[in-house]
Structure formats: structure tokens, C-alpha cells
Amino acid sequence: MTSTQLFNKSQLIDNLDGDVEFAESLMGDALIEIPQEVVKLQELCKGDDSQIIHLHAHTVKGMAANLCASKLKDICLKIETAAKDNDLKSARTFLPELEQTMLMTIEAIKTP
Amino acid sequence: MEPKTVLIVDDEPLSVKILCHSLEDDYKTVLAQSGREALEIISLKAPDIILLDLIMPEMDGYEVYRQIRNDPSLDAIPVIFITMLESIECEAHGLKMGASDFVHKPFVADLVRLRVKNHLAFSQARNLLEQRSKELQALNRELESMLARVKLLEGIITICSYCHKIRTDKDDWKKLEEYISAHSEALFSHDICPECASQQMKIIENMEWKKR
Numbered sequence: 501m502t503s504t505q506l507f508n509k510s511q512l513i514d515n516l517d518g519d520v521e522f523a524e525s526l527m528g529d530a531l532i533e534i535p536q537e538v539v540k541l542q543e544l545c546k547g548d549d550s551q552i553i554h555l556h557a558h559t560v561k562g563m564a565a566n567l568c569a570s571k572l573k574d575i576c577l578k579i580e581t582a583a584k585d586n587d588l589k590s591a592r593t594f595l596p597e598l599e600q601t602m603l604m605t606i607e608a609i610k611t612p
Numbered sequence: 613m614e615p616k617t618v619l620i621v622d623d624e625p626l627s628v629k630i631l632c633h634s635l636e637d638d639y640k641t642v643l644a645q646s647g648r649e650a651l652e653i654i655s656l657k658a659p660d661i662i663l664l665d666l667i668m669p670e671m672d673g674y675e676v677y678r679q680i681r682n683d684p685s686l687d688a689i690p691v692i693f694i695t696m697l698e699s700i701e702c703e704a705h706g707l708k709m710g711a712s713d714f715v716h717k718p719f720v721a722d723l724v725r726l727r728v729k730n731h732l733a734f735s736q737a738r739n740l741l742e743q744r745s746k747e748l749q750a751l752n753r754e755l756e757s758m759l760a761r762v763k764l765l766e767g768i769i770t771i772c773s774y775c776h777k778i779r780t781d782k783d784d785w786k787k788l789e790e791y792i793s794a795h796s797e798a799l800f801s802h803d804i805c806p807e808c809a810s811q812q813m814k815i816i817e818n819m820e821w822k823k824r
Binding site: 514515 | 627630633669718720
């Protein structure tokens with residue numbers, strides 16, 4: 501896995517009109533928001549409400565997409581799709597990968 | 613001139629932050645974190661354009677869109693749906709419903725701005741066209757009414773050679789002034805012409821002479 505798959509900073513800056521300051525402000529927000537949202541998704545996956553898991557996985561996927569964190573986006577898509585199909589067993593199998601990817605993404609964002 | 617208002621409806625904070633940052637230099641941005649909140653804001657003051665996330669808890673973007681389009685007073689507001697880049701299914705469904713356009717995540721600030729600008733321009737042009745069309749319809753109605761009044765006094769009118777009464781469509785006879793008043797905007801005031809005045813004067817003098 502390449503570091504840009506985890507987090508593509510230059511793409512993020514390009515998407516934001518080259519505004520480095522704003523990109524870094526978003527990255528700061530992401531360092532707080534992403535771990536919180538991933539923990540929330542893990543908690544939701546302990547329950548049986550597939551619709552709420554689908555919605556929350558979609559939210560984290562959107563965050564990851566906007567941050568140009570494509571690996572995290574992909575794993576969220578897998579959970580979202582499984583939850584949408586009411587297949588919570590499959591959705592839960594992706595949780596270890598989700599946590600690992602989230603930690604690696606956070607590290608990539610922190611890396612100068 | 614007051615800047616146009618963009619209502620951003622999204623429950624995801626990073627998306628909202630990026631959209632606001634992309635648009636706030638040119639537009640007034642208003643935020644709603646749910647479909648219900650969006651409908652409340654719209655009912656208080658309709659925005660000029662709406663950026664609407666499709667997947668939201670409680671009320672999704674499709675339902676918000678349906679409710680907006682069910683209100684004729686909001687029917688002309690452009691609505692741009694927010695989706696993921698690969699959401700072909702969502703995009704097709706949105707277009708079938710009549711969505712103006714889409715912005716995709718990850719957002720590209722420049723594309724967001726251009727889409728909003730273009731749809732506001734289309735909307736403005738459409739409003740102007742509708743306004744002109746209403747004005748033309750009003751002028752047309754006025755013209756038709758004027759033409760109708762002119763036509764009322766067209767054609768051959770039968771007039772009595774002796775008393776100068778006019779024969780109406782219903783085959784009765786009306787005084788000339790009564791007929792013209794009923795069929796035009798003209799009004800009459802009574803006076804006496806010099807010739808008639810002279811004749812009447814002679815009659816009066818003749819009557820007084822007879823009395824003496």
C-alpha cells in the first residue's frame with residue numbers, strides 16, 4: 501500500500517484551490533473527527549441496526565473521500581455495502597481492517 | 613447587491629467546512645445538518661440554491677427534494693445533489709427526479725463554485741424569461757380587449773333616417789348616444805348647437821307671440 505493511498509495531501513491541496521492553510525486546518529479536524537467516528541462505527545456494529553450502520557459507514561466514507569484518504573474510504577464502502585445488504589456478519593469482519601487503516605491514515609496525516 | 617444565498621444540507625462536518633470555504637467569498641451560506649432542519653430554514657426564507665446531501669439519517673435527500681418540489685413557490689429553486697463520485701445509481705435516480713446537477717465527494721472547490729454559479733445563472737435567466745412572458749401575456753390581454761372594443765363599432769349599422777335611432781342586434785331601436793355609450797368608451801355631455809339654438813329660440817318667441 502502506498503502512502504498516497506492512505507492520505508494524498510497534494511491532491512487535497514489541489515482540490516482546495518492550492519490553499520495549504522485550509523488543507524492543514526481540515527487535517528487538524530480530521531485527526532479529531534476520524535478516530536471518534538470510527539469508534540462510533542465499531543460500537544454500532546456491535547448492535548443489529550443495519551440501517552444506522554449503513555448510514556454511519558457512509559458518513560465516515562464521505563469524510564475519508566474528502567480528505568483524499570482512499571484506503572479508509574474503500575474499507576468504509578465495504579462495511580456500508582454489507583450493512584445495506586443487511587449482512588452484518590460480513591460488515592463485522594471488516595472492523596479489524598477498519599481500525600488498522602484508520603490508525604495508519606492518522607499517522608499519514610500527522611507525517612509532515 | 614445582496615449576495616445570493618446557498619443552503620448547504622449535510623450532516624458531515626468536513627463536507628460542510630469545505631463547501632462553506634469554497635463558497636463563502638461569493639455567496640451567503642446557510643447550513644442545515646438534517647433534512648428536517650433544511651425544510652424549516654426553507655420555510656422561513658427560501659434560498660437561491662440548495663446543495664443537498666442524499667444520504668442522511670431520519671430524512672434523506674430524496675425526501676427533502678420531494679417536499680421542496682411539492683411546494684409550487686419553491687419549484688424554481690435549483691437543487692444540486694451531493695454524492696460520492698462512484699454513486700452512479702444515486703445519480704441516475706436523482707436525475708430522474710429532476711435534480712439540477714451533482715457535486716461529488718471528494719469536493720473540488722473550483723468545480724463546486726462553477727456548478728453553483730452556472731445554476732444560479734440558469735435560474736436567473738429562467739426567472740427573467742417567466743417575468744417577461746407574464747408581462748407579454750398582460751399586454752396581449754390588454755390589446756385583445758382594446759381590439760374587442762374597436763370591433764364592436766365595426767360593420768354596417770342601421771340608423772333611422774328620421775329620428776336617427778340605431779337598430780341593435782336584438783332588433784330593437786336605441787337612441788344614438790345610448791347605443792354609442794354601450795358599445796364604446798365614449799361618454800356624452802348635453803349641449804345645444806347654434807342651429808338648433810336658433811330654431812328653439814324661434815319656437816319660444818312664436819309661443820310667446822301667440823300668448824299675447
